[in-house]
Amino acid sequence: MASHIVGYPRMGPKRELKFALESFWDGKSTAEDLEKVATDLRASIWKQMADAGIKYIPSNTFSYYDQVLDTTAMLGAVPERYSWTGGEIGFDTYFSMARGNATVPAMEMTKWFDTNYHFIVPELGPNTKFSYASHKAVNEYKEAKALGVDTVPVLVGPVSYLLLSKPAKGVEKGFPLLSLLSSILPVYKEVIAELKAAGASWIQFDEPTLVLDLDSDKLAAFSAAYAELESVLSGLNVLVETYFADVPAESYKTLTSLSSVTAYGFDLVRGTQTLGLVTSAGFPAGKYLFAGVVDGRNIWADDLATSLSTLQSLEAVVGKDKLVVSTSCSLMHTAVDLVNETKLDSEIKSWLAFAAQKVVEVDALAKALAGQKDEAYFAANAAAQASRKSSPRVTNEEVQKAAAALKGSDHRRGTNVSARLDAQQKKLNLPILPTTTIGSFPQTVELRRVRREYKAKKISEEEYVTAIKEEINKVVKLQEELDIDVLVHGEPERNDMVEYFGEQLSGFAFTANGWVQSYGSRCVKPPIIYGDVSRPNPMTVFWSKTAQSMTSRPMKGMLTGPVTILNWSFVRNDQPRFETCYQIALAIKKEVEDLEAGGIQVIQIDEAALREGLPLRKAEHAFYLDWAVHSFRITNCEIQDTTQIHTHMCYSNFNDIIHSPRIPSAEEIADRIDKMLAVLDTNILWVNPDCGLKTRKYTEVKPALTNMVSAAKLIRTQL
Numbered sequence: 001m002a003s004h005i006v007g008y009p010r011m012g013p014k015r016e017l018k019f020a021l022e023s024f025w026d027g028k029s030t031a032e033d034l035e036k037v038a039t040d041l042r043a044s045i046w047k048q049m050a051d052a053g054i055k056y057i058p059s060n061t062f063s064y065y066d067q068v069l070d071t072t073a074m075l076g077a078v079p080e081r082y083s084w085t086g087g088e089i090g091f092d093t094y095f096s097m098a099r100g101n102a103t104v105p106a107m108e109m110t111k112w113f114d115t116n117y118h119f120i121v122p123e124l125g126p127n128t129k130f131s132y133a134s135h136k137a138v139n140e141y142k143e144a145k146a147l148g149v150d151t152v153p154v155l156v157g158p159v160s161y162l163l164l165s166k167p168a169k170g171v172e173k174g175f176p177l178l179s180l181l182s183s184i185l186p187v188y189k190e191v192i193a194e195l196k197a198a199g200a201s202w203i204q205f206d207e208p209t210l211v212l213d214l215d216s217d218k219l220a221a222f223s224a225a226y227a228e229l230e231s232v233l234s235g236l237n238v239l240v241e242t243y244f245a246d247v248p249a250e251s252y253k254t255l256t257s258l259s260s261v262t263a264y265g266f267d268l269v270r271g272t273q274t275l276g277l278v279t280s281a282g283f284p285a286g287k288y289l290f291a292g293v294v295d296g297r298n299i300w301a302d303d304l305a306t307s308l309s310t311l312q313s314l315e316a317v318v319g320k321d322k323l324v325v326s327t328s329c330s331l332m333h334t335a336v337d338l339v340n341e342t343k344l345d346s347e348i349k350s351w352l353a354f355a356a357q358k359v360v361e362v363d364a365l366a367k368a369l370a371g372q373k374d375e376a377y378f379a380a381n382a383a384a385q386a387s388r389k390s391s392p393r394v395t396n397e398e399v400q401k402a403a404a405a406l407k408g409s410d411h412r413r414g415t416n417v418s419a420r421l422d423a424q425q426k427k428l429n430l431p432i433l434p435t436t437t438i439g440s441f442p443q444t445v446e447l448r449r450v451r452r453e454y455k456a457k458k459i460s461e462e463e464y465v466t467a468i469k470e471e472i473n474k475v476v477k478l479q480e481e482l483d484i485d486v487l488v489h490g491e492p493e494r495n496d497m498v499e500y501f502g503e504q505l506s507g508f509a510f511t512a513n514g515w516v517q518s519y520g521s522r523c524v525k526p527p528i529i530y531g532d533v534s535r536p537n538p539m540t541v542f543w544s545k546t547a548q549s550m551t552s553r554p555m556k557g558m559l560t561g562p563v564t565i566l567n568w569s570f571v572r573n574d575q576p577r578f579e580t581c582y583q584i585a586l587a588i589k590k591e592v593e594d595l596e597a598g599g600i601q602v603i604q605i606d607e608a609a610l611r612e613g614l615p616l617r618k619a620e621h622a623f624y625l626d627w628a629v630h631s632f633r634i635t636n637c638e639i640q641d642t643t644q645i646h647t648h649m650c651y652s653n654f655n656d657i658i659h660s661p662r663i664p665s666a667e668e669i670a671d672r673i674d675k676m677l678a679v680l681d682t683n684i685l686w687v688n689p690d691c692g693l694k695t696r697k698y699t700e701v702k703p704a705l706t707n708m709v710s711a712a713k714l715i716r717t718q719l
C-alpha cells in the first residue's frame with residue numbers, strides 16, 4: 001500500500017508564516033526568528049504526514065516566497081540589477097528579487113496556471129550565468145531525515161522552469177529559452193548527486209507544463225532533458241508529476257517513454273481524460289502510477305467509494321504494487337485544516353476536507369486498496385456524501401427550475417444597442433465623454449473600524465447606518481464638487497467585492513481560517529458555495545437609493561458579476577461550474593431589476609475575474625467564454641432600454657493591476673482620450689479611472705480626479 005502527497009500549504013494553519021515574514025520585512029524580528037517559525041512549520045507538516053501513514057512525503061515544498069523563485073535561487077539565475085556577488089543566496093537577495101528593495105524593483109509575478117497562486121517569473125537570456133547557489137532542497141531533505149522522516153525531495157522540473165520563464169530585459173522577445181537547457185542541467189545534476197549522497201531514494205520533478213498545448217519542439221526538450229539526466233538519476237526512483245489538467249495524448253506518449261523516469265503523477269480530478277488515456281493508450285510496464293484522486297484545488301471531502309473504484313480500475317492496468325494513491329496537485333491550493341473552523345456548523349463541516357483531512361483520505365484509500373479498509377471511516381464518509389446529496393440546504397427546487405428554464409435562449413436584449421443608447425441618452429442627458437469612477441472611494445481606517453464594530457455587535461445597526469450614510473454623503477458631495485457626471489456611492493459598506501455579496505446570498509458559507517496563498521505572504525479566503533444560490537433579500541438597493549436621494553445627478557448602482565463571484569469562490573463539485581454560474585446570474589438579475597425599480601438608471605456589473613477562469617487548453621476556451629458571457633447577459637436581459645448597463649473588467653486581469661499613487665496630469669489624460677478617440681466613436685467613450693479607488697488616499701484621489709474632469713472638459717471644447 002502506498003500513498004503520496006504532491007505538496008502541502010506553507011503558510012501554517014493560522015498563517016504563522018505570513019506573520020513571521022511580514023514582521024521580518026518590517027524589521028520587527030530577526031532572520032533567526034523567521035527561520036525558527038519556518039523550521040517548526042516544516043517539522044509539524046512532516047510529522048503530520050508521517051503519523052497519518054503517508055509513504056511518500058514531499059520535502060522542499062516549503063518556500064519563504066515561491067517555489068519558482070527558489071528554483072531561480074538554486075540555479076543562481078539572479079538578474080543583474082540585484083548586484084548579487086555569488087555564494088549561497090541569502091534572505092537579502094532572495095527577498096529583493098521577490099519584493100524589490102529601495103533601489104531596484106521586484107521581478108515580475110504572474111498567475112500559476114489557472115490557480116489564484118502567483119509565481120515569480122524567471123528572467124533569462126544568453127548571458128545568464130548559472131551556478132548552484134541555493135542548497136535548500138538538500139538542506140530540507142536532511143532536516144526531515146534528522147527528524148526521522150525519509151522524504152521525496154521535490155524540484156520544479158527543468159523544462160517547466162524554462163517554459164515558465166521570460167526573456168530578460170534587453171534580450172530579444174523571441175529568444176529561445178529552451179536553448180538554456182544545457183546550461184541549467186549541470187546545476188540540476190549537482191543537486192541530484194547531493195540528494196543521492198544524502199540518502200534520497202526518490203526524487204520528484206514537477207512538470208505541470210506537460211498539461212498545456214505543447215508543440216513537438218517543446219516535447220523534444222522533455223526527452224532531451226531527462227535523457228541528459230539519466231546517468232545521474234540512475235539508482236533513484238524518479239517521479240514526474242503533472243497537474244491541473246490531463247496530459248494531452250501526444251505528450252503522454254513522450255512522457256511515458258522517458259527511460260530515466262520510473263513514476264508518473266497524473267491529476268485525475270481536473271484531468272478528466274486521464275483515466276481513459278491510461279487504460280486505452282497503455283502504461284509502461286514496471287513503472288509506478290501516482291494517481292491524483294484527492295482534489296488539491298477544492299475543499300470537499302473526497303467521495304471515497306468512487307475514488308476507490310477508480311483506483312481499482314487503474315490497478316488492473318498498472319499492477320497492484322505499482323499504484324500509488326495521491327493528491328491531484330499540491331494541497332497548497334486548498335485551505336489548511338478544518339480543525340480550526342469553529343464558525344461552520346457540523347453538517348457543512350462533514351462535507352469538507354482541507355489539506356490536513358485530505359492527507360488522511362489519501363492514506364485511507366491506500367490502505368483500502370491494500371485490503372485494510374477502515375470500514376468505520378468509509379461508512380462515515382459515505383454518510384456525509386449522502387447527506388450532502390439529499391440536504392435541503394443544498395437543493396432549492398425553485399432555483400433548479402429557474403436555472404433549467406434558461407435553456408434555449410441566448411438572453412440578449414430585445415432591442416439593438418444603438419436604439420438603447422439613444423433612449424438612454426434622452427433620459428440621462430449626459431455631456432459627451434461623460435465622467436465617472438469605478439465604484440469604491442478610499443477605505444479609511446475609521447471606515448474599517450465601523451464595519452468591524454458593527455459585525456462584532458459593538459455598535460448598533462442605527463449607529464452603523466448613520467456612519468455609512470455620512471460617508472456616502474461625503475463622497476457624493478466630493479463628486480459634485482469635482483463635477484463628475486455619473487456618481488457612485490463609494491462602497492463604504494463593503495469589505496470585499498465577492499464576500500459582500502456571498503454573505504447575503506443563500507448557498508454560501510464562510511470560513512474563519514480557510515486561507516489559501518495567493519503570492520508571497522498574501523492569502524485569500526474564498527467563500528464556499530455549497531448549495532443552490534438564491535437571493536433572499538435585496539443586497540445593495542438600500543444603499544444605492546440612499547445615495548441617489550442625496551443628489552440630482554445619476555447615481556450608478558454597483559454589483560459584482562456572476563463569473564467573478566464564481567471564480568473567486570470554492571465551488572460545488574456536484575454540478576458543472578456553469579450551472580452554479582447561471583444560478584448566481586439569476587440572483588444578480590433580481591438585484592439589477594430591483595435597482596432599476598428603485599430608480600437607479602445606470603448599473604455597473606463588475607467582472608474583474610472573467611479572464612481568470614479561462615481553461616488552460618485552447619480547445620476549451622470557446623465553451624467557457626460562451627457560458628461566462630451568457631451568465632453576464634442573463635443578469636440584465638430583461639431591463640428597460642433606458643437603463644444603462646456598465647461593466648468593469650480590470651483589463652480582465654485583476655491581479656496584474658498596479659494600483660499606483662501616481663497622479664497623472666490633465667494633459668496626460670487628455671492625450672490618452674485623444675488616442676482613444678482616434679479609434680472609438682465619441683458617443684461611446686467614457687472617462688474614468690482604470691479601477692476602484694479603495695486602495696488610494698484622498699490626497700491622491702482628489703487631484704487625480706480633478707485632472708481627469710479637466711481633461712474631459714478640455715477635449716469636449718475641441719470636438
Ligand code: GLN
Pocket residue numbers: 438439440491497558606608648649650654691692693694
Ligand atoms: N467596483 C469595484 C471597486 O471600485 C471594482 C473593483 C475591481 O475591479 N476589482 O472597488
Ligand code: ZN
Pocket residue numbers: 438608648649650657690691692
Ligand atoms: Zn478594477
